[in-house]
Amino acid sequence: MAVSGLVMLLYLVVHMIGNLEIYFGAGEFNAYAHWLRTVGEPFMHDEWTLWLVRVVLVAAVVAHAVSAYQLSRRDIRARPTPYVHRRRRASYATRTMRWGGIILGLFVVWHLLDLTTGTVHAGGFQPGHPYQNVVDTFSTWYGDVVYIVAMLALGLHVRHGFWSAAQTLGVGSGARDRALKTVADVLALLLTAGFIAVPVGVMTGVVSWR
Amino acid sequence: MTSYADYTTGEPVTDTKAPDGPIAECWDRRRFEAKLVNPANRRKHTVIVVGTGLAGGSAGATLAEQGYHVVQFCYQDSPRRAHSIAAQGGINAAKNYRNDGDSVHRLFHDTVKGGDFRARESNVHRLAQVSVEIIDQCVAQGVPFAREYGGLLDTRSFGGVQVSRTFYARGQTGQQLLLGAYQALSRQIAAGNVELHPRTEMLDLIVAGGRARGIVARDLVTGAISTHVADAVVLASGGYGNVFRLSTNAMNSNATAIWRAHRRGAHFANPCFTQIHPTCIPRTGDHQSKLTLMSESLRNDGRIWVPRAQGDRRPPNEIPEDERDYYLERIYPAFGNLVPRDIASRAAKNVCDEGRGVGPGGQGVYLDFADAIRRMGRKAVEARYGNLFDMYQRITDEDPYEVPMRIYPAVHYTMGGLWVDYDLQTTIPGLFAIGEANFSDHGANRLGASALMQGLADGYFVLPATVNDYLARNPHQEAVTAEHPAVQEAVAGTEDRLHLLLAVDGDRTPDSFHRELGELMWELCGMARTDAGLRKALERIPQIREEFWRRIKVPGSGEEFNQSLEKANRVVDYLELAELMCLDALHRTESCGGHFREESQTPDGEAARKDDTFSYAAAWEFTATGEAPVLHREDLAFEYVHPTRRSYA
Amino acid sequence: MKLTLRVWRQKNARADGAMATYEVDGVSPDMSFLEMLDVLNERLALDGEDPVAFDHDCREGICGACSLVINGDAHGPERTTTCQLHMRSFRDGDTIDVEPWRAAAFPVVKDLVVDRSALDRIIQAGGYVTAPTGSAPEAHATPVPKPVADQAFEHAECIGCGACVAACPNGAAMLFTSAKVNHLNVLPQGAPERETRVLDMVAQMDGEGFGGCTLTGECATACPKGIPLTSITRMNREWLRATRKASDR
Structure with a gap:
């Protein structure tokens, strides 16, 4: 869980930074999207790098999901009789890991169908014109809602996930614990804010057809 | 039938099996003279060990390491919970790491003297010798003793001795030592050398052919009665302080194993020697189920006082200085608040008996840190005693930085126990008793930090050597099976007793009888004893016992987890043991150590020992319930440490 | 009342x-x-x-x-x-x-009584130092720096009550196991069995049917002896180290 989670986290950071290109206009954003397909040339053939990243990501997602499933099953089996008097005490981020993960999984499916394949895209999906596609999506209310909710879930997930991954990998210690928690908070906040900046940009008209 | 107090005197004990010659060489000689069992034959021998505290845990692990098949029992759900775990202070050892003049001989000397010259010199000397090895052993196991910045072991001085020989692990020394023994035992359980029966209580001893050959036990979960046969039986079941009901012992600590062994022929020595610890948190009401000890070190800086006037109910901080009686400082100007445990305890009892006690029920005295806080500052007091103050506050809800603590003495340890020889063998061949269960090393009074030392000395080093010798000398014992009459008789007796407890269906709970007995014992066989009081107790106890068997109520059945039945069965034995304690106290008309007879005191009110008459250990032989036992005296010779009178005035 | x-x-x-x-x-x-x-x-x-x-x-x-x-x-x-x-x-x-x-x-x-022998079996799997009676060297032969001894003590304080398992939403026994692993693994006396100890104890813990750790921290909050949550982190580090060493062999 920790390793696959960190792989995805690394990807998300890159993805988030790339997304912010949208604030610099259609040209730059579309060029960035195009560059993604040509990274590594001439050593790598067209789209090879992209596919390599996709394969790694899929593997990470599958590993993460399978581990999560196994862990959940084990945890549920470990307490067959629940407490009659239930008490909620762990932090919100901790308690939402399982449901947050499922929400994020569903979101990724919608996100791919929306902006990669265009299957469920609102308006006319134009391959090779991601700027326009993004603006299309965030011009609908439900596109905004789904995206923002998912990104909030992402923040919570990353907040506990990053710190927890560090513990699993044995990196934390008494002295480092505060630093790790701060990094987790900052990462979660940056990612959420960075991603949400895109729909917010569209909604406020900063990002629009020009 | 004669009255219980009319005991008869039997043959004195003449052979303690201690080798002759200079005392410092005794143990080496004994070990050399011991016969050995061929290592290949050891696994064919089964040794039963009852109890998993410091003594039992260390013995079980060591016997198993030697190759014996060990079958071990504890009433707790895990061997790690034995009450040794609650010992706070530390463990003595004559390492002389401080170069402060300590030596094996000095530890030996201090222990004999501390025991008020009622212990056997040979055993005590061995204890002092072995103490050195215990520390090595425990460190090797990973016991996290306190250390100095240089990485070496730290020690402190404890219980008023003049050398710093007490090793400790914060206030949890007992816990850490026990975990060391428990882990060693766990390793042997995993290796299949120890068969552990947790939640199983020994209810009788099987004696066949004149030898201890097994036990009858009850599975506390299912209620099943089972028998276990062995070549030797080791009792490490702890002391009997719970006869008093309120004590610092664990709730389930009990005397059943040793009392049943006594009924089967093992002599019980010095039952009246009980240690009453002066600094416990007083009881708050009738609901009190146990008493909690606080480290004696508090007396180093706290001042003990009560109001001068009887019945002064003002809050302590409103009582002016000249209306307070710092009675220890007044009576013992030289030692003041640091007088030994028994003297501090008795003085507290006296002022409370005068009606000057404080707190609920007037059973308490103040231990005041106001002066210490003024002198050293609150920070320094906090650094030294912070954890104790926190514990006190949690239990009493009073802030000892603001209001003086209240303390009162409580039963803490029993020096008496099954009589054992130098080999720790009881008067039943093949039955050994170790740790607090035996009487061997502390005489009439135990020094602080010596209980842990004795438990581990017995379990790690002494018993494994002597059991080896016993088994080597008795290799082919007759086969004992479930059909053996001795086994059948023991099982039938146990089952009858349990059935009877369930069948009476009276109107009083086991705890109500325990409470009645405990209050009686505390009153009449506690800190100060008199002829009249003990005779009264000896009259009352059989009456309580009779009433018990008429009115006891135990709900449920014997074929299930039944804590009421467990308790009732333990009270049965307390009701018999208490009688022997009172008789022992009655017959010993001297004051010594923890045993204070009001008739035997100096003009200034101090304990007066009578060495001419009572320089012996009293080993009692059981005859029948409620019938006079037989006294066997083991005369004590003091060749190395010459008896002197204690003086603290 | x-x-x-x-x-x-x-x-x-x-x-x-x-x-x-x-x-x-x-x-x-x-x-x-x-x-x-x-x-x-x-x-x-x-x-x-x-x-x-x-x-x-x-x-x-x-x-x-x-x-x-x-x-x-x-x-x-x-x-x-x-x-x-x-x-x-x-x-x-x-x-x-x-x-x-x-x-x-x-x-x-x-009623309120449970069988906690699983915790004993975790200790039996490796929660000890192999030091048979009589084999011990002189206690001062190996000095242990005070901070190390204090750290060992902090973990050794565990009383084995099982509150960590009871409080954990997943019913995990990580805090219990890690307390013993760390107590012994930080000490020089525990070093020879450092790798087998953590691997065997964790394997036993997993085999007993305890849940998995998701680091909710409930265990450390409930622990009456204040065993810190970082105890688990340390054990994870020990486990990874031991796994790496085992695969090197």
């Missing part, structure tokens, strides 16, 4: 259990929680009813026997053992729910 208790009653391991309600009157704020149960049990016994079974022994917070979940909290609202919890932590008229530790690895024996 007068209280309403709702207590889990279960005849034995095979029977079904349910909460039963009892009124307890005349409770003093100075009573410990267990003494309050004593009062209830004395009454039940006199009425010929089965008293409530619960584990307890030293009643001074060190043996680790007591094990009640009170209003959903392992050992109740204060950070201590049940035996050191006093009734002044409650108010007159309160309704208090009392349940056993709940975990598949801790089957109920009766």
